[in-house]
Amino acid sequence: xxxxxxxxxxxxxxxxxxxxxxxxxxxxxxxxxxxxxxxxxxxxxxxxxxxxxxxxxxxxxxxxxxxxxxxxxxxxxxxxxxxxxxxxxxxxxxxxxxxxxxxxxxxxxxxxxxxxxxxxxxxxxxxxxxxxxxxxxxxxxxxxxxxxxxxxxxxxxxxxxxxxxxxxxxxxxxxxxxxxxxxxxxxxxxxxxxxxxxxxxxxxxxxxxxxxxxxxxxxxxxxxxxxxxxxxxxxxxxxxxxxxxxxxxxxxxxxxxxxxxxxxxxxxxxxxxxxxxxxxxxxxxxxxxxxxxxxxxxxxxxxxxxxxxxxxx
Amino acid sequence: xxxxxxxxxxxxxxxxxxxxxxxxxxxxxxxxxxxxxxxxxxxxxxxxxxxxxxxxxxxxxxxxxxxxxxxxxxxxxxxxxxxxxxxxxxxxxxxxxxxxxxxxxxxxxxxxxxxxxxxxxxxxxxxxxxxxxxxxxxxxxxxxxxxxxxxxxxxxxxxxxxxxxxxxxxxxxxxxxxxxxxxxxxxxxxxxxxxxxxxxxxxxxxxxxxxxxxxxxxxxxxxxxxxxxxxxxxxxxxxxxxxxxxxxxxxxxxxxxxxxxxxxxxxxxxxxxxxxxx
Numbered sequence: 257x258x259x260x261x262x263x264x265x266x267x268x269x270x271x272x273x274x275x276x277x278x279x280x281x282x283x284x285x286x287x288x289x290x291x292x293x294x295x296x297x298x299x300x301x302x303x304x305x306x307x308x309x310x311x312x313x314x315x316x317x318x319x320x321x322x323x324x325x326x327x328x329x330x331x332x333x334x335x336x337x338x339x340x341x342x343x344x345x346x347x348x349x350x351x352x353x354x355x356x357x358x359x360x361x362x363x364x365x366x367x368x369x370x371x372x373x374x375x376x377x378x379x380x381x382x383x384x385x386x387x388x389x390x391x392x393x394x395x396x397x398x399x400x401x402x403x404x405x406x407x408x409x410x411x412x413x414x415x416x417x418x419x420x421x422x423x424x425x426x427x428x429x430x431x432x433x434x435x436x437x438x439x440x441x442x443x444x445x446x447x448x449x450x451x452x453x454x455x456x457x458x459x460x461x462x463x464x465x466x467x468x469x470x471x472x473x474x475x476x477x478x479x480x481x482x483x484x485x486x487x488x489x490x491x492x493x494x495x496x497x498x499x500x501x502x503x504x505x506x507x508x509x510x511x512x513x514x515x516x517x518x519x520x521x522x523x524x525x526x527x528x529x530x531x532x533x534x535x536x537x538x539x540x541x542x543x544x545x546x547x548x549x550x551x552x553x554x555x556x557x558x559x560x561x562x563x564x565x566x567x568x569x
Numbered sequence: 570x571x572x573x574x575x576x577x578x579x580x581x582x583x584x585x586x587x588x589x590x591x592x593x594x595x596x597x598x599x600x601x602x603x604x605x606x607x608x609x610x611x612x613x614x615x616x617x618x619x620x621x622x623x624x625x626x627x628x629x630x631x632x633x634x635x636x637x638x639x640x641x642x643x644x645x646x647x648x649x650x651x652x653x654x655x656x657x658x659x660x661x662x663x664x665x666x667x668x669x670x671x672x673x674x675x676x677x678x679x680x681x682x683x684x685x686x687x688x689x690x691x692x693x694x695x696x697x698x699x700x701x702x703x704x705x706x707x708x709x710x711x712x713x714x715x716x717x718x719x720x721x722x723x724x725x726x727x728x729x730x731x732x733x734x735x736x737x738x739x740x741x742x743x744x745x746x747x748x749x750x751x752x753x754x755x756x757x758x759x760x761x762x763x764x765x766x767x768x769x770x771x772x773x774x775x776x777x778x779x780x781x782x783x784x785x786x787x788x789x790x791x792x793x794x795x796x797x798x799x800x801x802x803x804x805x806x807x808x809x810x811x812x813x814x815x816x817x818x819x820x821x822x823x824x825x826x827x828x829x830x831x832x833x834x835x836x837x838x839x840x841x842x843x844x845x846x847x
Contacts, residue, residue: 284702308698311732316691316725323695326630326673326681327703331695347688347722355673355682 261400262425265458266364268403269421270295273332273362274302275404276411280330283411286321287334288314293423294334294364314339318347318359325357330411333359337366337420341382352416353389360410361386361418366396367508368536368553369424369458374543380536384513386418387486393439394486396420396507396515398460401430402483405437413439422508424546426458442489444496448478451568452496453560455506456482456515459534462550463506465557470564477564485518493522497529504532504564508555511535532567534560570613572781573847578648579609580841583810584834585644585657591830593640593661596669599820601641603745603778603805604712608645610784611710620650623677629707630696632681634689634723635714635743636670637822642679643667651678687720689713690740694730697738697798708792712741716748718759724769730798731770738798739791740771743778745807747818766800778803810837 277283277299289312291297300307310317314335321331333340340363341348352359363382370378386394393413397403403421410417445460446467455463460481467477478496482488497503503523505516516533523529536553550556554563570578582605590596612618616629633642640660647654659665666675670684680696683689693711700707713723730738742762750756759765763773772794776783784803791799807821808814811833825833 305702310729311725313722313725313729315688315722316694316729319688319691319722319726320695320698320729322681323632323692323697324699325695326692327696327699329699329702346685347691350682350685351688351692 260427262427263400264423264425265397265400265403265421266295266423268400269362269364269407269419270298272404272407273299276408277303277306280411282329284308284324284329284331285334286310286317286331288312288317288339290335294362296334314344315347318344319351321359322351322355322357325359331359332362334362334364336377337363337379337382338377341385341418342379345385349389353392356391356415358414359416361416362421363418364421365423366420367422367457368541368549368555369422369508369546371423371546371549372543375540378541380510380541381513382420383485383509383515384517387513387518391415392486393417393484394420395439395484396457397483398457398481399426399428399430401428401435402437405435406483409437409439420457422458424458427461429461429464440484440487440489442492443481443483445479445481446477448476449500450476451502451504451564452478452480452500453504453506453564454480454482454493454515454519456485457508459506459508459555462555462557463560466560466564469557469561473565475568482515485515488518488522490522490526493519494526497523497527501529502568503529504534504567506534506560509535511537532563534563573844575609575613575781577841577844578613579606580810580837580844582609582641582644582648584837585647585654586640587811587825587830587833587837589640589644589657589660590824592658594824596640596661596824597637597822598640598824599747599807599814599817600635600638600714600743600745602809602811602814603807604638604641604743605809606779606781606784607712607741607743607803608641610781610788612645612649614785615788616710617707620678623651627705627707630680630693630709632689632693632696632711633671633683634711635686635717636684636689639669639671642671646678686717687722690723690726693738693740694726694735697730697735698733700737701735708737708739710739710741712743714748715742715744715746715753715759715762716756718742718762719757727766727769727771734796735798736795739788739801740798741801741803743805744802745805747807747816747821749821751818762802770797771800772797773800773802775802776804778805779809810840812836
């Protein structure tokens with residue numbers, strides 16, 4: 257078996273910014289002393305005059321981005337999810353969301369797979385926080401291909417966009433010639449009839465692995481990648497839920513407020529269906545190697561498989 | 570405009586403030602009145618703006634970081650011709666475009682939505698940095714309150730503005746010495762304000778913010794200052810122009826009743842008549 261290529265989506269973010277920067281003079285990247293970690297360092301190297309380090313001051317960085325956007329720039333605000341969505345929440349809400357300014361937020365180090373840094377840096381609430389802001393688009397790409405495409409789509413979209421990236425290198429799963437990315441469109445990765453599993457971010461790959469284990473047990477699962485959590489693909493969510501009658505959501509985020517909630521909001525109104533939300537339960541994370549944590553918190557293929565099996569009993 | 574014309578204009582703007590807040594039955598007259606002369610100078614003398622073309626690309630920008638004094642900004646914009654003065658009476662009414670705090674999406678002449686304290690200077694810094702990047706000549710002005718600078722983000726913004734030598738940026742502190750809970754010296758003193766901005770690599774000018782000679786000199790000095798942003802610490806009188814509101818913390822965020830409104834308008838009308846006889 258050939259070795260699967262692994263790339264962290266934060267690396268994809270930096271690479272995509274460089275490509276976009278070559279085409280678009282009005283793209284400015286802001287960072288808050290984390291350029292080496294958010295991977296905007298490659299943009300800094302390519303376009304030093306358009307990479308502005310704001311120092312360790314995320315609230316100010318967010319406001320600067322708003323000011324830039326009023327002057328026709330397309331700023332990409334880069335920092336860890338914890339600070340982009342957490343520390344600067346109110347600045348994002350009032351200085352970017354309320355005036356609907358054309359600012360893109362590149363939030364890296366999302367989720368428990370941050371690993372050893374532990375709970376203080378493992379943002380499990382960002383999707384919930386950003387999803388609530390009117391007009392905010394929230395995208396959580398699954399791999400390198402999707403992340404690069406998402407960054408480009410975010411640039412093309414006029415209005416605020418929150419992009420969620422991971423620290424951990426993850427397998428490339430979308431490396432197909434006809435790959436297309438469209439904001440708000442879910443992707444059916446495998447059709448099935450027994451249960452629908454909606455997954456997002458790096459959990460897409462884990463869910464695909466879990467599907468193989470379920471198939472071995474004779475369970476025919478439909479697997480859907482929801483890269484855009486807002487606006488969510490309502491039609492696809494409803495249609496698939498009606499088809500299978502059982503729904504599971506999988507995300508590297510709190511089970512409160514993220515993909516699970518977004519799917520439940522659609523279904524409770526349009527097609528009431530029993531839903532199992534897989535994610536981090538109502539708790540904080542902890543230190544440890546990323547893969548060990550994903551296993552401990554049952555967010556790896558094995559954990560997903562067990563939970564789905566139990567749900568279908 | 571000469572000083573007398575500016576004073577007459579400021580007096581009209583004060584009438585608009587009192588009228589708007591009275592009609593809204595709520596809002597913030599005290600700080601609007603303290604900053605009225607600053608607004609007047611900026612919009613009638615200092616800034617390159619065009620009421621017929623509010624989004625003019627190379628216009629000077631203004632961010633009202635102390636967004637609660639929206640009545641002051643709105644009355645100034647109306648007086649300058651951005652929208653009809655009659656509309657001031659719709660302030661804070663359901664369906665009105667004159668929102669309680671500045672809304673750039675719906676109000677002609679408002680360059681940035683604001684209201685949550687501490688954020689406006691950062692936005693002005695972004696605008697100023699964009700101007701520098703594009704080699705544009707426009708200047709950017711931000712008005713903050715002396716209570717507002719208790720917010721830490723103000724100092725994040727000041728640090729970066731000083732670091733980037735944004736000499737196209739002017740931060741004006743409306744130093745009326747009062748915040749909601751009392752005198753700023755009792756709540757959480759930000760003094761010395763001038764020394765703080767100096768420490769953040771600003772060129773600092775202390776003035777009486779209710780004196781047009783001093784405002785004129787300060788903004789001229791700011792234009793001549795190269796390699797640093799400027800902070801103008803403007804000592805003002807909260808509630809200025811309405812006797813019972815002057816230097817009174819009670820009038821930070823309260824509307825006059827009908828009787829108080831009549832008295833305020835009478836005082837301002839008399840002040841206007843006195844100016845006409847000068």
